[in-house]
Amino acid sequence: MTGGNKLAKYQEISQWLHEKIEDGTFAVGEKIPSENDLALKFGYSRQTVRQAVSLLESEGILTRAQGSGTFVNRSAIQKEQCVTMRVGVIACCPDDYIFPGIIRGIETVLGEHHYTILLCITHNRQVDEETALRRMLVSGVDGLIVEGTKTALPNVNELLYRDILNRGIPIVFFNSYYRNFRESYVVLDDIRAGELAAHALIQKGHTKIGGIFKSDDMQGVRRYKGMQNAMKHAGCPPSDQCLYWYATEDVPYLLSGTFDKVLLSRFSKVTAMVCYNDQIAVSLIRLFKQHSICVPEDISIVSFDNSPLADVISCNLTSVVYPACEIGQHAARLILKKLASPTCRDCIILTPELKQRSSIFDLRKTGSK
Numbered sequence: 001m002t003g004g005n006k007l008a009k010y011q012e013i014s015q016w017l018h019e020k021i022e023d024g025t026f027a028v029g030e031k032i033p034s035e036n037d038l039a040l041k042f043g044y045s046r047q048t049v050r051q052a053v054s055l056l057e058s059e060g061i062l063t064r065a066q067g068s069g070t071f072v073n074r075s076a077i078q079k080e081q082c083v084t085m086r087v088g089v090i091a092c093c094p095d096d097y098i099f100p101g102i103i104r105g106i107e108t109v110l111g112e113h114h115y116t117i118l119l120c121i122t123h124n125r126q127v128d129e130e131t132a133l134r135r136m137l138v139s140g141v142d143g144l145i146v147e148g149t150k151t152a153l154p155n156v157n158e159l160l161y162r163d164i165l166n167r168g169i170p171i172v173f174f175n176s177y178y179r180n181f182r183e184s185y186v187v188l189d190d191i192r193a194g195e196l197a198a199h200a201l202i203q204k205g206h207t208k209i210g211g212i213f214k215s216d217d218m219q220g221v222r223r224y225k226g227m228q229n230a231m232k233h234a235g236c237p238p239s240d241q242c243l244y245w246y247a248t249e250d251v252p253y254l255l256s257g258t259f260d261k262v263l264l265s266r267f268s269k270v271t272a273m274v275c276y277n278d279q280i281a282v283s284l285i286r287l288f289k290q291h292s293i294c295v296p297e298d299i300s301i302v303s304f305d306n307s308p309l310a311d312v313i314s315c316n317l318t319s320v321v322y323p324a325c326e327i328g329q330h331a332a333r334l335i336l337k338k339l340a341s342p343t344c345r346d347c348i349i350l351t352p353e354l355k356q357r358s359s360i361f362d363l364r365k366t367g368s369k
Contacts, residue, residue, distance in 0.1 A: 009044050013052035016042075021061065021072050024162040029182055029343060031069045032062065063343060073343060087335055088141035089117045090132045092124040092149060097278070097307040098324045102174070105328020106145060113336055115142075122149045124217070124248040126156050133160050143170045143335040150248070151176040151218040170338035174331045176218040184338060186330040186348040190219050193320045193352040194226020194274070197302040200318060200354055201272040202234045205363030206300060210242035210270035212263075212280055217248075220276050223304060227274050242270050255283050264291060271363065272300040278309040281317055296361035306355045316357035323350060 007015065020026050033041070038049045053070055056062040063073040087110055091099060103119070110117060118139055120132035129149040136144060144164065148155075155161070155178045165171065165183075173185040201209055211227055214220030224243075231238050244266050246254055253259055263284065267273060275281035281303035285295050295301055295315045303310065303319040310317035330348050338344055 101324025
């Protein structure tokens with residue numbers, strides 16, 4: 001408002017939208033309320049709302065997508081920043097066996113375009129994710145490739161992510177993503193992967209199937225969902241008493257033997273198990289061996305990742321392949337695409353494959369246990 005003059009109706013709406021974009025209420029790339037919703041909010045006609053939106057479109061602040069709505073345009077509010085030719089990569093676990101392949105894939109693609117990477121590790125802790133994001137802002141990066149932290153839980157760093165987007169820094173997620181962001185991502189189809197794992201057991205006559213899954217990441221939730229789908233379809237839905245859920249902070253205790261009695265009791269009535277990953281599967285196989293439980297004769301196991309661990313243990317794990325290098329390459333190509341065209345949104349879901357080995361006992365040959 002200037003000179004004591006009252007704003008025109010359409011200016012009132014456009015100013016409100018502009019303020020909400022600036023404070024991050026409507027982040028870059030997000031859809032603003034519909035014309036109907038804005039008309040109801042302000043008590044003005046749709047024609048007035050359309051005039052307000054058109055004004056912001058003419059200024060490049062909004063962009064209209066035919067049939068989809070109107071979105072905040074990244075390039076219009078991008079703050080001044082120097083091109084660094086550097087992409088930030090935020091990952092959860094550097095000691096994870098899939099980590100080197102992901103980084104190799106990212107570096108290969110970005111290197112071809114003369115980009116370097118700045119790496120930060122969160123150890124799947126939300127406070128470390130905040131530290132990593134702030135370090136990226138201080139150091140200066142053109143874009144971010146992020147493995148979300150505890151993605152099955154509420155995103156405590158949501159405002160910081162929105163600030164990053166409003167600075168015009170594009171983000172690509174890998175492995176998982178935050179459901180309240182319309183950002184690009186590349187993931188394995190974990191639901192389908194869970195279906196493949198359970199189906200491999202069901203095919204060999206197993207109906208009493210247990211599972212151990214990670215509770216604070218969407219991969220664990222989705223892999224369980226796939227297992228549940230397959231078992232329900234086969235008429236043998238999983239029992240809660242035969243499932244074990246763990247969080248990131250529980251991993252050292254799972255591997256050290258602290259929970260051995262609980263695990264042995266929980267899986268005492270199953271003939272087969274689906275494990276969240278090869279690391280957990282190998283730990284369980286060692287535990288079973290200590291108690292004279294043979295894999296696969298006494299209990300069959302299917303896992304995820306198809307890591308080097310799966311190919312070296314005595315029973316040779318049947319495991320879903322995790323294409324680490326391919327995921328890294330896709331993530332790098334997506335961030336390059338977003339750097340060239342900031343408003344693009346691509347979601348890549350890779351189809352999983354199961355590597356069959358000898359960790360499944362065929363109950364059809366001997367009858368059900």
